[in-house]
Amino acid sequence: MSDTRELVSYEPATNAELWRGKHGDVDDLVDRARRAWPAWAAEPLAKRIELVRRFANEVRKDQDDFAELIARETGKPLWEARTEVEAVIAKVEISVSAYAERTGQRKLDSALQGTAALRHKPHGVMAVLGPYNFPAHLPNGHIVPALIAGNAIILKPSEKTPAVGERLLTYFNRAGIPSALVQCLIGGPEEGKALVAHSGVDGVLFTGSAQVGIAINKKLATNPGKIVALEMGGNNPIVLWDTPKMSDAATLIIQSAFTTAGQRCTAARRLIVKSSMYDEAVETVKKLASRIIVGAPFDEPQPFMGPVIDVNTADQLTESFLYLLSNGGKAISHLRRPQEDLPFLSPAIIDTTAMKERPDVELFGPILQIIKVDDFDQAIAEANNTRFGLSASLIGGSPQQYNRFWANIRAGIVNWNRPTNGASSAAPFGGIGLSGNHRPAAFYAADYCAYPVTSTEMEQPRASVGVGFKDAG
Numbered sequence: 001m002s003d004t005r006e007l008v009s010y011e012p013a014t015n016a017e018l019w020r021g022k023h024g025d026v027d028d029l030v031d032r033a034r035r036a037w038p039a040w041a042a043e044p045l046a047k048r049i050e051l052v053r054r055f056a057n058e059v060r061k062d063q064d065d066f067a068e069l070i071a072r073e074t075g076k077p078l079w080e081a082r083t084e085v086e087a088v089i090a091k092v093e094i095s096v097s098a099y100a101e102r103t104g105q106r107k108l109d110s111a112l113q114g115t116a117a118l119r120h121k122p123h124g125v126m127a128v129l130g131p132y133n134f135p136a137h138l139p140n141g142h143i144v145p146a147l148i149a150g151n152a153i154i155l156k157p158s159e160k161t162p163a164v165g166e167r168l169l170t171y172f173n174r175a176g177i178p179s180a181l182v183q184c185l186i187g188g189p190e191e192g193k194a195l196v197a198h199s200g201v202d203g204v205l206f207t208g209s210a211q212v213g214i215a216i217n218k219k220l221a222t223n224p225g226k227i228v229a230l231e232m233g234g235n236n237p238i239v240l241w242d243t244p245k246m247s248d249a250a251t252l253i254i255q256s257a258f259t260t261a262g263q264r265c266t267a268a269r270r271l272i273v274k275s276s277m278y279d280e281a282v283e284t285v286k287k288l289a290s291r292i293i294v295g296a297p298f299d300e301p302q303p304f305m306g307p308v309i310d311v312n313t314a315d316q317l318t319e320s321f322l323y324l325l326s327n328g329g330k331a332i333s334h335l336r337r338p339q340e341d342l343p344f345l346s347p348a349i350i351d352t353t354a355m356k357e358r359p360d361v362e363l364f365g366p367i368l369q370i371i372k373v374d375d376f377d378q379a380i381a382e383a384n385n386t387r388f389g390l391s392a393s394l395i396g397g398s399p400q401q402y403n404r405f406w407a408n409i410r411a412g413i414v415n416w417n418r419p420t421n422g423a424s425s426a427a428p429f430g431g432i433g434l435s436g437n438h439r440p441a442a443f444y445a446a447d448y449c450a451y452p453v454t455s456t457e458m459e460q461p462r463a464s465v466g467v468g469f470k471d472a473g
Contacts, residue, residue, distance in 0.1 A: 007186050009163050012075030012307045012343050013296040019073070019163035024185040029154050030200040033125045036180035037152035041122050048148055049096055054175035055144075056092040059085065066167060070136055071297035073161050075306040075343070076260055078297050087137045087425060088168070094425050094443065095144045102446035103149065114458030120450035122150035123227055124202035127195045129216075131207045132309050133263040135161035136168050141425065141441055142205040142229075142449075143172075143182065149449040154201070156185040156192050158208075160309050196220065203227035205448070207265075207441075210362065210388070210434040217437065229439035229448045231265070233362040234390030234431060236420045237383035238268040239405065240281055241376065243396030250284040252395055253368075256419040258292060258347045261305045262366035265435075266391040266413065266421035269363060271370045272382050278372050282351075286332055289347045294338075307343040308365050314343035317365040321348055324369070328355035335367060360386050376401060380408050390431030391420040412440060 009019040040048070059066060063085050071081035106118040126146045130139035135157060143153050157165025165184055172182040185191055196204050196216055203226060206216055213230040220226050238256050243249050256268035273281050295303030308314050314337060321335040335348035345366055352358050352369040373379045376397075383392055391413040394405045402416045412431035413423055423429050423442065430440025439448045 007159055007162055007188065009073055009161065010310070011072050012309055013072075015311075015342060019166075021162060021166065021186045023187040023191060026185065026191060026194040026198060029183045029185055030125060030195075030198050032180040033152040033154055033183060034200050036178055037122070037124055037150075040147075040152060040178070040181050041150035043150070045099075045148070048150065051175055051177050052092050052095070052144055052147055055172050055177065056089045058171040058174045059089050062171070063089075066136070069167055070164050071306075073163050074132060074135060075297060075309065077295075077299075077303050077306050079302050080260065080306075081297070084134055084137045088140045091137070091140050091144050091425060095148055095445070097426075098145065098443045098446040099148045102444065103450050103452070114456055117455040117457060119453050119455070120149065121453055122146075122450050124151060125200060126151045126153055126203040126205055126449070127198075127201045128153055128155045129192055129196070129204070129206045129208065130155060130157045130161075130165060132158035132160040133260060133265075135164035138207045138231075139165065140168060141445060142207075143168075145445040146203075146205070146449040147172075147177065147182070149446065151203070151449060152180075153182045154185050154195060155183070156187065156195055159188045162186050193219070201226065203229075203448070205229045207231040209233055209364075213437075214434075227448055227451075228437065229441065229445075230437040231430060231441050232390075232435050233265045233364065233388065234267075234411075234435050235269045235360055235362050235386040235388045236266060236391045236411075237270045237272055237386070238393045238395060238420055239272045239379045239383055239397075240277060240395045241274050241379070241397035241401060242277070245396075246277075246280055246284050249281070249395045250288045252393070252417070252419050253285050254288050254292070254347075256393065256421055257368040258289070258305055258366050259419075259421055261294075261308050261345065262347075262368075263308060263364055264421045265362075266423060267364075268391075268393070268420045269367070269369060270383075271368055272379050273370060273372055274379070275372050275374050282332060282349075282370065286349060289333055289349060292347050294344055294346060305347065305366065308345060309343065311341065311343050313365065314345055317345060317363060317367060320361075320363050321350065321367055323359075324350050324352055324355070324367075327357075328352065329369075330354065332370065358385075360388070362388065376404070380405060384408070384410050387434045388431065389433035390435035391415070391423075393418060393420045412436065 067081040103120040213232040293303040330351040332349040336346040392411040393415040428440035428444035429442035
């Protein structure tokens with residue numbers, strides 16, 4: 001029986017309806033994928049690579065229109081949506097290189113022992129669960145490497161950005177990749193849960209909140225045969241230490257905290273500042289934050305920040321800011337909401353040094369907490385005062401201090417005088433603790449898209465027995 005329920009997507013900046021579509025049938029999609037993937041896996045690697053390169057060309061042809069759709073459905077400024085489309089295109093060549101480097105073939109010949117070979121096989125049908133903040137780039141970061149490796153894909157886009165997910169997959173189909181091989185599952189959490197648990201799905205590649213990632217991990221804990229890669233959030237620290245370049249430091253802090261309206265898993269949530277620098281740092285960061293233009297995606301001049309994804313999210317962030325304020329936080333820049341019926345928020349800064357217990361949660365929006373410390377050991381301890389472990393940056397400090405910082409920080413991305421966000425797709429991307437399950441994405445996505453198979457091979461059987469046998473005579 002077909003599902004007649006509809007999913008509707010609204011533009012965050014205007015609340016206008018953007019897209020609507022029927023909920024998908026999980027069983028039907030999985031069945032089609034299972035029938036399609038053996039032929040794809042049997043294709044030569046060169047052909048699979050050629051087709052994903054054609055996909056990049058299809059996106060390139062439609063670049064402006066795709067960027068406009070991303071901007072409308074996420075609310076992010078058009079300039080940022082354009083950078084997302086560029087990342088989708090660039091992902092193909094990066095993934096081709098990664099497949100060769102991470103999962104290439106190896107052979108070792110020995111005259112008497114035959115050939116020792118290492119090759120990689122695809123898992124089968126992979127479920128990709130995408131987030132709303134980068135609804136094209138992040139799912140694509142799983143899809144392209146998985147396709148190159150020979151897998152079939154079912155993408156379940158975020159229920160908040162289904163139009164972008166659906167459009168992304170049309171480019172694969174236009175490139176000549178069979179429609180049964182790359183499919184889009186429209187729906188909400190119910191469809192996502194059914195897809196994850198489906199016996200016909202061989203792997204789950206997830207990007208999203210720690211809460212959902214942990215639920216997936218629990219659900220599949222008794223099924224070790226299903227590969228699971230979890231890319232979750234962060235309560236990321238940025239430590240500000242001795243530097244004469246306070247203006248540059250403030251720019252890096254603002255970029256880390258407020259790009260994409262703070263809706264990045266690598267966004268800086270906590271600024272940890274040396275006490276002697278506190279007054280100058282707060283003043284400089286506050287002044288720069290006050291200059292941020294918040295606006296709709298196509299406004300001129302272009303805004304730095306758009307709205308958060310929806311009104312419910314804006315309500316929750318407002319409540320979180322008030323909680324920090326009423327439990328010892330001191331507002332430096334208030335979280336303001338110009339229109340109650342739209343999810344635009346101003347960038348907020350709050351000193352939480354005096355709070356007895358700072359909540360270790362990912363506030364997924366434009367809220368930066370400041371914590372004052374007296375020495376570098378205290379700064380490292382405070383930076384590590386989280387169950388997450390995705391990204392961390394040191395701004396300022398000496399090379400020796402950065403070495404200490406790098407050695408002692410619990411994070412998968414550790415930067416010096418660079419933002420916490422903006423990671424390169426040509427490097428591994430992942431964290432520890434509640435930020436992931438030690439399966440980094442980006443360049444290392446190849447690792448979870450295929451499994452290694454070792455073989456020893458001879459053209460004719462040859463064997464002899466030695467110890468423990470009676471004489472043949």
